Amino acid sequence: MVAKRFFVPGLLGFVLALIIFLPLFSQTTSTNKLVLRAGPGIKVDGQLAEPIWRRSLRGESLLVPHPEREGAEGMSTQVFLHQDGQFLYVGFICQDSQPDQITATLNQRDDDLRNDDSIYVLFLGGKNLEYIYFFGLNLLNTQLDGRLNLVEGNKDVAWGPKWLSAVQKNAKGWTAEVAIPLEMFPSSGEEVRLNILVSRVIPRLDPVFWGGPLEPAFSLEQINLFQPLLLQQREKRLQGASFLLARQTPEDKTPLIGGLDLKYSFSTALTTRVLLFPEFGLVEPDEEWLNFTPYELKIPEKRDFFQDIFSLTDQEFNLFYTKRIRDIQAGIKVKGNFPWSEFVLLSTYAPEDKIRRIPTSSYHLAMVRLFPLPWLSVRLTGSSRVDQKNTWGNIGFDWRMDLSSGFTLRGQLAQSFGEKKEDNFALALFSSWQVKSTQFNLGFLRISRNFGDNLVKIGYIPDDNRQEIRAQLLQTFKLKTELIDSFHLGAKGYIYWGLDNTLRSWAGEGLASLEFKSYWSIGLTFKKEYMLNEIYPEGFPGLEDKVDLDLWNEYRASMKDISLFDQDYVFSLFNPVVGTFYYLYMGKKEYWNYQAGFFSRFDKGQGGRFELEIKRGQFFVRDFTLFRLFKDLAISRTVFLEYSLYYLDFNFEIPPAYKSTNIHILKVDNRLSDRVNINIFFLANTALDKITFQLRTRYIFWAPRGVVEFVVQRGSRYFRETNEDTAAFLRLSYQF
Template sequence: MSLIKNSQKLTRTLLLLVIATLPLNLAAKQAERIRYQLTHNKAVIKVDGRMDEAVWQTATKMELKYEKSPGDGTPSPVKTEVFFYENGSSFNVAFIAYDPNPENIRASLRDRDSLWADDSVAIIIDTFNDERSGYEFFVNPLGAQADVRMDDTDGWDEDSSWDAIWESAGQITDFGYVVEMSIPFSALRFPDSDEKLVWNITGLRNYPRDVKIQMATNIFDRDIECNLCQFHQLIGFEHIKPGKNFQLTPTLTLSRKDEKPDLPGEWQNGDIEVEPGLDVRWGLTQDIVLNATLNPDFSQVEADAGQLDVNNTYSLFYPEKRPFFLDGASYFDTTNFNFVHTRNIADPDVGLKLTGKTGEHSYGLMLADDNNTSFLMPGNQGSNIATLDEKSNIAIARYKMDVGERNNVGVLMTHRQSDNYHNTLASFDGTYWLSQNDNIQYQVAQSDTKNTAAVMQDFDVSEKQTGTAFRVNYSRGTRDYNLKAGYTNISEDFRADLGFQSRSNIERVVLGGRRTYYGESNDALTQWGYFGDWDKTYDQDGQVLEEEYEIHGTMQGTKQFFTNFGLVHRERLYEEQYFKETQFKIFVEMRPVANINIGTFFKFGTQIDFANAQLGDVLYIEAFTQWDVNRHINASINYNYSHLDVDDGRLFTAHQADIRLSYQFSMRSKLKLVVQYTDISRDVALYSDKDADDRPDAQDRFFSSQLIYSYKINPQTLFFLGYSDGGYQDDSLTQLTRDERSVFTKFSYAWQM
């Protein structure tokens, strides 16, 4: 019987089992939700972390009475109060966080979105009262900010790349600390209504000591997959003034890049390039936003984290960091596949984006051009990157509709086209909740591609490619265990050139589960458990590509200790041969003292040598540490090591280091140094079966450095001044040699009207 028929039978059996075990009443059992009337007062506070304005005496008040983790609704070990009021233009929040030992409070001056090791307080708000998505705002005791967009549709999913413009301040006191926040309504999206609004809301406090304790205003039932549906509620907001919500951000970038076209050789000094640009953000309504950009500066301000790329057949993934693409990015997400990865839009001159949510309807439209047309060419045993010497035009459209309490359906279309090439994709996806714990996610897509002659020749594909992709996943989540089952089918000619889809020509089934046990916050172990899965992958002709079994254990406890360890065994096809790989893996992380975090991941066992199609013995190690030297200085080191031994000796040894040192003068002012170094040495004689042109160098070494000063008033009003250089050494050079260097400065200022 074919894999498809087996999968269909398996899916029907799972559905029957799920339906048979469903409770008769599917309504979520949860703790009592309290509805609070939000205070309205026209007073404007000075955000200084002091709470000395009279308005706080009449503000709506809640208390963080419950431990969320590791405890399960037990009483909070320390007292925390949170206060709310709105004045028509902003949502104002204050926390009083009591601490019996204020000297143990952990806080440093931090850049945006980097306070996660500190004490902190936060609010999470669901402004549409649809129990599907929301905003998170965190502040540490010194006023450092972090903001996050979250989605609770298919489990808690967070995106910390989202940035809003808001104010915060904090003060450490003799009884703990005080935090104030003022969040303009222009930074949020919510229904445009003359009636009272209801927002779901919770207050959080992170209390990191030997164990990191999190407290909340409400009890969370871990047997309920939905989190937002358990929040308390604020009612009011009838005095909100929509306003114009218009933001204009001109930018100016000056840079010079010098290069050495040949090594060894002389520098060729580049010209000073002056690049003005303009970003516009216009809130057409409270829940619809238009973004536009002209001649944008999309250069990477800070280097990506180092990734060791050796003995790997798939392209590396790098996250998006550019402001235009990050604003409203979640509106283009789909259920199962990454079909929109905007780092594929590398060098645009102009971009336009409309995103919004009206009632149960959310939607997004993006238009852009690109002077650098690059995309992934997927396969079932690896992927490559194709680059065209052509400018392309891009269109992306997404629509999603909420159905019932938690279900949703959506469509996505992407299109990229140049004179001799196009790729068009259409997708339909959704989530259906069978009960408060059980859901099915599904997605089906079709693509149509026309290739250039160069792509046809380089990647051995036809001029026209048409393919389909399908995935369905079932999951059941409870407090103590999780179950999952999934099926994926991607045809050979399927392409998602605006996404990150690195595999095609596969058919895959997966079954797995997890069991979790809980201790108390004062136990040596606060949580432990195990998880595992089995999966089997075929190509479209029915040939087995891989069968894999894995089992893992987890533990966490004092000193913020966490470990994940396990065994993976797979039989895998590569270049018409089957190889059996068995690997032991372990990840360990802990905080032995308050200001130092250390961790490591390593694996050892057997692994395919992809360059020579043979089995070898691998050792791979990652080690990292982060050290808050004091409230101003932070240092981090990430080190990667790998080697592969084959029958005739050691094939390669690779080292990589990523070192980052920063001095935070104030919450706005920062100096940062980044140094990255990679060293790969190979025994070329062990590549003897390769043609001379295909043999790698015996020595590959790379380095880069970057020194950046930044001054940020907010995410859009900022100043950068930086220097970077880089170089390499291969068999033609006797030492590391620089081949590029650059200096740049960037100014941008956000006018809000």
């Protein structure tokens, strides 16, 4: 305990020193990098009809937010990015619910287009990031380009290279394509590094009075929103890294090991990656969450070998859940990305997982997705886990039909294989309608009794043995006031039965929120939930009285088939008991949970976000109060800080359910230069008596080939696992 008391203040002092004394200027603005590989050229005609646009990189995350915009329903903007080694292509689909009111009057090059409907592409560049380069376009294909000097504050529209553009108007709005030459950006010969944003101006909705040279397209207060974009200018067939890893861990691992990370491109559309002896201890640890369900939580993936397939396998029935794989000794992945299809093949070899009691196993995934029609996509997925004694697997088929701009149908059919040979099918059907300011979703699921028992060996599903109906309605009301932009009302709920038609659970949830003409919103939520105690000990001797410990354990062991996944956790929630030598049973046949909450959010993009949430309610047999806080801060162009706090006052003392809990998560990213990066991760969970600290440093000592990484970590990096172990890793890599 003495070590813990001194550990936290010492860490906070160290973090403060890093923030104050280390240099605060560098060549980037964000840590989330988009990578764009070279592909075939595009004919710039403004239609976005070529198949390559369908498989291009989506760029909605680059859109500048417009918090002051009024009446924005039906004004969605889609952004697409592509490059061929010579040009960066940016495509816009600008939907407009009033296409007859689109303004396009200016036809002279470098006219101030802010009074016209227009789109913009902006870059942050220069030797010291002292310029913003901008390219604008209206519906008459009038081009505007120039640069804004951030030091002197002047705008120079005389500057500008020759670039290509085209526009088209249609019944739903308009589309635009721009092609910006890459020769204007510094290049290493193999790649181009950019900092980019895109914007759309709708003059009839945007404020009339502007305070900056590029407003309302862009405000200088939003400079921290620029995101890094890496263009791989010349495709190398063989890329990779060989590395030497020295590690000191409590686990029985070789202290010195070598490995390979190889990538081979058969073409721009077909690549493979081979990984030998990776060390996932170099990856940022999992974050701790509070679980207000009887189900297993789904944890985000942070390991880059799995990250690019995590979204591809994120289905209603997740047939391949990469967090089931703890460590691997070898892995191979093949990805294909074509105009009308994409596929992924993956195999890994994992050593014995002693903590989860999983023997040495191999994991496999095959996924093929087809786009036979512009409005239709279909996907076939298969996965398996194989060890010396058993084989588990899943196969599924899912589809999506965008029948109109506001109506979508999607579904999934799946079957699992393993120890349970029967009742292992699942079906999901969903529909979504959106008309102007109204959105409605409706879904139906039928999941057989044994589907999840097999699937969870390799995939993810919260629960099985259910027939479920889901519904959600969201209505937006635009308010023409000086302060408030819109008022939102929402409702969602579900009800599900077991396959024997026993009502197991239902819930209803309501939302009311205000969105102000800024980046701020506030709201109220309320949720009521009914849940049947399926493991209630009907007729058990001594119910609500003293129960002999051995007798209770015998009863617990007899409950072999609990449909919910995490049986120990569920058993403690549904059947809470107290005592050491005997149990005093406190469970109920059915539970009525509820929670009421207030939230306040401010979202100005990375480095300018704030969230506050307060909830009170009852979870099973105990009252609770929850306080959640999130804040991220761009201290400079190089230093980003992110802090999360969960405070839970919960009068429930039965492990593994929650006691009163504090969860603190602090992240610091300090990019000292293009060559040096320092990351700090700190987590404290008082309910688990868990502290995790990780310091990661990365130094490119021989650009761009030689990289050295050093990581020191205390505590477990896995969700809800605890230890006080200290580990250190040093990796030397040579990239080729």
